[in-house]
Amino acid sequence: MSYFGGLGGFILLVRRSLTQHALSTLVTVISVALASGLVMSVFSIKTQTYNAFTGGPVGFDAVLGARGSQLQLVLNTVFHLETSPGNIPWMMYQTIQKDPNVELAVPYAVGDNYRGFRIVGVTDKIFSDFEYQKGRRFQVKPGGQFFNPERREAVIGSFVAQKTGLDVGSKFNPYHGLIFDEKMRHAEEYEVVGVLEPTNSPSDRLIWVPIEWFYRTTGHVLRGKGEIYEPEPGEEIPDEHKEVSAVMLKLKNPQSGFILDQIINKQGKVATLAWPIGRVMAELFDKIGWVNRILSVVAYLVVFIAAGSILASIYNTINERRREFAILRALGARKKHRFLYDCPGGSLHCGTGVGMWICRLCGYPERSGYRRKSPDRCGVGRFRVSSRTPIDTCGNDYSWGSCRTNPRVKGLFNRCGHESRPDLVKLLV
Amino acid sequence: MPLLEVTNLKKSYTSPEGEKDLVIDIPMFTVNQGEQIALQGGSGSGKTTFLNLIAGILKADDGSIVLSGQELSSLSEPERDRLRADNIGYVFQTFNLLQGYTVLENILVGMMFGNGMDKDFARFLLERVGLKDRMNYYPGQLSVGQQQRVAIARALANRPKLVLADEPTGNLDFRRAHEVVELIRRVCFENGTALLLVSHAQNVLQQFDVIEQLANINRALKESIPPRSMETQS
Secondary structure: OOHHHOHHHHHHHHHHHHHHOHHHHHHHHHHHHHHHHHHHHHHHHHHHHHHHHHOOOOOOOEEEEEOOOHHHHHHHHOOOOOOOOOOEEHHHHHHHHHOOOEEEEEEEEEEEEEOOEEEEEEOOHHHHOOOOEOOEOOOEOOOOOOOOOOOOEEEEOHHHHHHHOOOOOOEEOOEEOOOOOHHHEOOOOEEEEEEEOOOOOHHHHEEEEEHHHHHOOOOOOEOOOOOOEOOOOOOOOOHHHOEEOEEEEEEOOHHHHHHHHHHHHHHOOOEEEEOOHHHHHHHHHHHOHHHHHHHHHHHHHHHHHHHHHHHHHHHHHHHHHHHHHHHHHHOOOOOOHHHHHOOHHHHHHHHHHHHHHHHHHHOEEOOOOHHHHOOOOOOOOOOEEOOOOHHHHHHHHOOHHHHHHOHHHHHHHHOOOOOOHHHHHHHHO | OOOEEEEEEEEEEEOOOOOEEEEEEEEEEEEOOOOEEEEEOOOOOOHHHHHHHHHOOOOOOEEEEEEOOEEHHHOOHHHHHHHHHHHEEEEOOOOOOOOOOOHHHHHHHHHHOOOOOOHHHHHHHHHHOOOHHHOOOOHHHOOHHHHHHHHHHHHOOOOOOEEEEEOOOOOOOHHHHHHHHHHHHHHHHHHOOEEEEEEOOHHHHOOOOEEEEHHHHOHHHHHOOOOHHHHHOO
16 A cells, blocks of 8 residues: 555645644744744854954054044944044155055045945045955946046946946035935036956945145135134145044054054053954954844744744644544555655745745845855955855654654654554544 | 454553543454445444444454454454455545546555456446546546545445445435435345445434444443543434
8 A cells, every 4th residue: 555545645645744833833933933933143244243344354454543442443444334533634644655564554434425325535545455355456447447536536446336226427515414315416527437346355345536626616715723724726735734534554473563553642641542453343243242132032032932832833833633633544555655745844944944044035144155256355246145044953853753753753753653542532533 | 154254352542641542342243245234323432443443454352253264363554454455445534545646546446455456347336426427537626426436436446345334425405415415225235245335314324224332342332431422413
């Protein structure tokens, strides 16, 4: 005798089993899917956020800025979040770039945006000397070029191009401030001369313009000497009037950082050196450690609730199907048929699987090719989702083998198709 | 050789107080090929237990049940399941139809564990019980009498040698009960299937030529003082 009288019989039972309990199956699948998706997301976001802000190179070792918070300085300059803590005179940039401990110094002026994307005034060193990763410099896409500091030109990040539709030859007007407000439109017009290749870094969402032209934008005032200075068109701006939001520094060696830290932070009173950047960001996570703990608690609660709902679902399904299977037993079904007939475990596996896939679709799988394509530094990146989370293990632990051998589950299992004979009779009469 | 031969069959249950309560003690009972027997017994007389022992759903404490030449006690549980699927059709008082399946599918499910699904024969059976136009209905859409007819068709789905009917008219009115019993008897007769029907209803029993009193064959009832089953017997 073949199982269920052949494939047709099996399909009939499975089809009816699914349609008969369609709602409960669907609800179970969705709830498990959402639970597993949520748990994976929580763990993943936590890990990825930490890694994105603290791990890996950002191209610079330190940031020099106005006296104040190192964290704000790093967030503003490296990750392009937060506001600038203030400006420092151009002379300070000139001094630091000549320092023997400094390999590269790039001035950074910020204060305008285009539709929410920051416009950053820099020198052309950012393209010629700066390596955003070891051995990797900014590259423009074919047909473009880096800006000419003598002209009002702009080079845009790949993400900006994608979101705004700007391309080589496009012209745009900047808006004052870091938050987009249509009323704050500047009269000057920049021409896009290049679109950068994706770098998987926050730079992808920046618009780079020559710092000189940033100063010459209407409404921008300079206070390098302490008094307000507005450059006239065509007039060369004296260095003493210039100022910058920050200076991004590449140091010659780790000892350089110690020396500069001693000079600027411990002995000096006018500027702040944020160094090393990774430590500054790690301190942020130390300070907001309670958020991580809450996220962990929430995640564990979700796991607990999901596990409870799985058990409740199994229990209810078993009870619902006991009578059905008792009828089948009277018709000649054997105990072993129960395994194929009663598939709550299968449904739950399915649910867990669906959850993982939803999660994978919502996020970016850690081991998939998307990793290379997706910006993986904060500020741009969508978070990748790891498939190695507690719910994954939990889901896979619910298997036929473990059901049969686990003494805790055995009692439950015994109710499923292994009713004692008097019980079977009770169900039938 | 009889189709069913029961010898010195004993079955007892343990009461909540822990005492053994003997409910079946039958020295001898036989059913021949194609024979139709009505077994009369009141509530609690052990008639359902007796049928379940014959079907192999329950296991006897002692004695022998030989069905189609096979001794049930010598068979393993899967073998008894197989024997039941091949040789016995069961009609329950409460029909026990699968509510999520259509009428036709209920018959096909009855075939699954026997000789395999045979749609033509299932349709033929439904035609025989007058439900040809209700094949795609669900049990809940049928009257009580129609549901019992589906149960009868399902009991015959595997071309069994013996049909066990446990109070098949318990939920039917007088007229419907008469029709259903007539139907069971006729269909079994046409298929050469033996029929063992248990009931306490006189109108049902009167339709049979051979009527056995469970009280006469079950010594457990005679020995109990006073016999509970006899008190409630209708």
